Amino acid sequence: MKVTALNQKHKDLDAKMVPFAGYEMPVQYAGVNQEHFVVREKVGVFDVSHMGQFFLKGEKSTELLQYLLTNDVTKVAIGQAQYNAMPNEKGGIVDDLIIYKMAENEWLAVVNASNIEKDWEWMNKHNTFGAELTNKSDEMSLLAIQGPKAIEAMQVLTEINLAEIPFYHFAVGTFAGIENVIISATGYTGSGGFEIYFANDQANEMWDKVMEAGKDFGIEPCGLAARDTLRLEKGYCLYGNDINDETTPLEAGLAWVTKLDTGFISSDILKAQKEAGVEKKLVGFKMIERGIPRHDYKVVDEYENTLGIVTSGTQSPMLKQGIGLAYVHIDFAKVGTKIRIQIRDKNVLAEVVKTPFV
Numbered sequence: 216m217k218v219t220a221l222n223q224k225h226k227d228l229d230a231k232m233v234p235f236a237g238y239e240m241p242v243q244y245a246g247v248n249q250e251h252f253v254v255r256e257k258v259g260v261f262d263v264s265h266m267g268q269f270f271l272k273g274e275k276s277t278e279l280l281q282y283l284l285t286n287d288v289t290k291v292a293i294g295q296a297q298y299n300a301m302p303n304e305k306g307g308i309v310d311d312l313i314i315y316k317m318a319e320n321e322w323l324a325v326v327n328a329s330n331i332e333k334d335w336e337w338m339n340k341h342n343t344f345g346a347e348l349t350n351k352s353d354e355m356s357l358l359a360i361q362g363p364k365a366i367e368a369m370q371v372l373t374e375i376n377l378a379e380i381p382f383y384h385f386a387v388g389t390f391a392g393i394e395n396v397i398i399s400a401t402g403y404t405g406s407g408g409f410e411i412y413f414a415n416d417q418a419n420e421m422w423d424k425v426m427e428a429g430k431d432f433g434i435e436p437c438g439l440a441a442r443d444t445l446r447l448e449k450g451y452c453l454y455g456n457d458i459n460d461e462t463t464p465l466e467a468g469l470a471w472v473t474k475l476d477t478g479f480i481s482s483d484i485l486k487a488q489k490e491a492g493v494e495k496k497l498v499g500f501k502m503i504e505r506g507i508p509r510h511d512y513k514v515v516d517e518y519e520n521t522l523g524i525v526t527s528g529t530q531s532p533m534l535k536q537g538i539g540l541a542y543v544h545i546d547f548a549k550v551g552t553k554i555r556i557q558i559r560d561k562n563v564l565a566e567v568v569k570t571p572f573v
Contacts, residue, residue: 219264220356220418228436235327235439238265245437251532254406258362258429259437267331267352268412271322274372275344279282280314280322280479285464287474291316294521295403296383298472300464306484307460310334311452313401317387320390327454356418358411361424365408372424373398391424403442405449405571444529447538450499450570455535457509457526457540459499465489466542467497495523495546499570506556506563513557514541522547522554533573
């Protein structure tokens with residue numbers, strides 16, 4: 216099993232460690248709810264160094280990305296990031312990722328940990344454009360410093376004005392005395408903050424300085440479990456749960472990052488799907504009756520006819536009720552529709568709602 220450069224730090228902090236995407240990762244420290252509220256109310260830090268980083272360079276690197284990805288990459292300015300889906304030949308999703316325009320004809324693509332090898336092979340297979348691709352996934356560390364106090368807490372570590380980096384933009388500079396850090400106003404918690412990219416050999420120093428800077432703001436280390444409850448309250452997709460090689464961006468509610476006229480792989484298939492209309496759709500739901508929905512629980516109607524399947528579910532720490540995402544037949548996807556989740560041997564009442572939940 217792989218480890219991140221901060222593995223010993225997590226163990227020293229008595230984190231509960233679990234296997235995740237081929238890595239040994241901290242799932243929780245003080246507890247899921249405590250870590251969840253720290254991020255919603257103050258500032259929390261996640262080690263997400265298991266994510267993959269690919270650098271693309273060369274005259275045709277933009278053309279390659281335009282062919283590989285569903286969003287319009289030509290609209291991205293230097294210093295800007297963009298959320299994307301990477302489709303396969305059938306219109307399914309190879310991965311969801313964020314791309315960063317570092318310079319003219321120079322990009323960084325950040326991919327999910329579980330898909331690093333698959334994505335690397337896919338990108339290289341379709342690189343008929345002569346772009347130069349470099350996989351730096353094993354050389355880089357990534358911290359997600361998330362929460363409403365993140366800017367205030369971290370400003371002492373850099374001369375870059377953090378408050379002036381707009382959402383989905385980034386700056387490159389000195390942070391915590393370390394040069395060439397990518398400071399990105401992104402994150403998967405919906406509570407604001409930053410993600411910072413730097414070299415592995417600076418990880419321990421960076422962690423210590425970030426924790427010290429955040430001390431007066433109530434900073435705490437946070438694990439994968441809180442990251443999951445946080446992203447789910449915002450209705451964000453998790454690859455492998457809510458999206459995969461069999462689900463299309465249109466079914467997953469990702470039409471907003473799917474520009475059908477850019478000529479990406481399988482754009483014709485998705486155009487046809489849009490014209491015909493999707494048969495299933497990813498929806499958010501809240502439990503009306505008591506119960507905690509989980510991945511792979513069946514969704515049924517009042518007569519026990521199968522309507523779909525739960526892809527993500529949890530007890531929302533903020534709402535104190537069960538919430539989830541599920542693919543359901545399009546006839547049952549409308550907000551306000553009553554559905555039932557099969558929890559053990561009971562059909563528990565729920566309602567389709569608009570996301571985000573919080």
